[in-house]
Amino acid sequence: MPKMTLHKITQHKMTQHKKTLHKLGRRDFVGGVLAALGAAAFSPLQGLAAGESLLSPGGAEGTQGAVGTGGFGFAGARESGIPKGPGGPEALTIRQVIDLILAKIPGAPFPQTVDTIKAGNPDQPVKGIVTTMFATDAVIADAIRLNANFIIAHEPTYYNHLDQTEWLAGDPVYQYKKDLLEKHGIVVWRFHDSWHSHRPDGILMGVLVAMGWDKYYDASKPHIVSIPPASLENIIRTAKQGLGIEKVKVIGDLSQVCKRILMMPGAAGGTAQIKAIRAEEPDLLLCGELNEWETSEYIRDFRYQGGKTALVDLGHSVSEEPGMEWLVSWLEPKVPGVRVTHVPSGEAFRFL
Numbered sequence: 310m311p312k313m314t315l316h317k318i319t320q321h322k323m324t325q326h327k328k329t330l331h332k333l334g335r336r337d338f339v340g341g342v343l344a345a346l347g348a349a350a351f352s353p354l355q356g357l358a359a360g361e362s363l364l365s366p367g368g369a370e371g372t373q374g375a376v377g378t379g380g381f382g383f384a385g386a387r388e389s390g391i392p393k394g395p396g397g398p399e400a401l402t403i404r405q406v407i408d409l410i411l412a413k414i415p416g417a418p419f420p421q422t423v424d425t426i427k428a429g430n431p432d433q434p435v436k437g438i439v440t441t442m443f444a445t446d447a448v449i450a451d452a453i454r455l456n457a458n459f460i461i462a463h464e465p466t467y468y469n470h471l472d473q474t475e476w477l478a479g480d481p482v483y484q485y486k487k488d489l490l491e492k493h494g495i496v497v498w499r500f501h502d503s504w505h506s507h508r509p510d511g512i513l514m515g516v517l518v519a520m521g522w523d524k525y526y527d528a529s530k531p532h533i534v535s536i537p538p539a540s541l542e543n544i545i546r547t548a549k550q551g552l553g554i555e556k557v558k559v560i561g562d563l564s565q566v567c568k569r570i571l572m573m574p575g576a577a578g579g580t581a582q583i584k585a586i587r588a589e590e591p592d593l594l595l596c597g598e599l600n601e602w603e604t605s606e607y608i609r610d611f612r613y614q615g616g617k618t619a620l621v622d623l624g625h626s627v628s629e630e631p632g633m634e635w636l637v638s639w640l641e642p643k644v645p646g647v648r649v650t651h652v653p654s655g656e657a658f659r660f661l
């Protein structure tokens with residue numbers, strides 16, 4: 310995709326989202342969305358602080374009744390690829406939404422991938438979509454409030470990369486989330502490998518837009534961004550403001566001038582990070598997460614030996630969140646009439 314087109318498409322939407330997202334906390338953000346949508350539609354769930362009462366009978370507006378697909382006369386309406394519900398409104402199923410997303414990903418669907426359905430029945434009509442980094446209990450509760458039955462999450466739901474659940478049998482924290490999803494008929498689908506395989510990488514592009522750096526995107530070397538010279542201190546300020554990050558971890562001299570930035574949001578792993586530093590010798594590595602016995606120690610030794618590469622560790626979740634936010638503007642035109650909302654799962658930690 311040509312640079313200008315990409316920039317034009319992303320800029321407006323992200324600016325809008327960013328203003329709201331970064332001024333407000335996650336809950337306030339969702340509250341703002343609800344207010345904008347008209348609170349009356351969600352009144353049965355207002356005032357619930359936690360997911361607990363969402364599980365009790367009658368405590369929430371049940372959505373299970375809407376899950377069945379039997380009432381929709383899909384037969385004969387498939388020619389366009391978009392089934393029509395009774396009365397005319399288009400009623401895509403969740404599976405169809407997934408298929409139309411994957412149709413835009415080179416090489417997808419992949420035979421081996423973590424991008425699988427983690428909960429729910431994808432053959433139900435989609436009522437609303439939530440994008441997020443982690444389908445936390447709190448994000449699920451917000452999806453229920455938004456009357457959304459499809460959560461697209463970048464990271465695992467059940468606390469391990471492959472979302473294996475046998476080892477969690479009998480674990481009450483796992484069971485609570487599983488029950489919450491089942492009760493409300495919510496589908497969770499992971500969109501990790503495929504989103505990174507999109508061109509441009511959806512996560513990377515979201516981060517670049519959030520940083521105001523998408524104009525420096527170079528498709529021939531996507532992870533190296535050449536920016537006008539800026540001090541490390543200024544870049545950290547840009548990252549904190551753009552990504553809504555409270556604190557970052559840094560190795561380097563704050564006054565050092567950086568031009569070539571190696572962008573590795575998320576957790577690429579020490580070997581990949583170190584090999585990329587070796588190959589590119591960037592002024593700065595911006596990463597989401599690292600093992601503190603790998604990349605940071607390599608950079609310490611490299612700098613001792615005269616190397617100039619600085620390091621900023623943003624935090625995994627917040628380093629990739631803008632990519633799931635960017636997904637909203639990417640997906641909306643493909644699912645007309647379906648509300649797509651980004652609900653940031655946010656930073657798990659407080660920093661004292």
Ligand SMILES: [Zn+2]
Pocket residue numbers: 463501505512574575576629
């Ligand atoms: Zn990622």
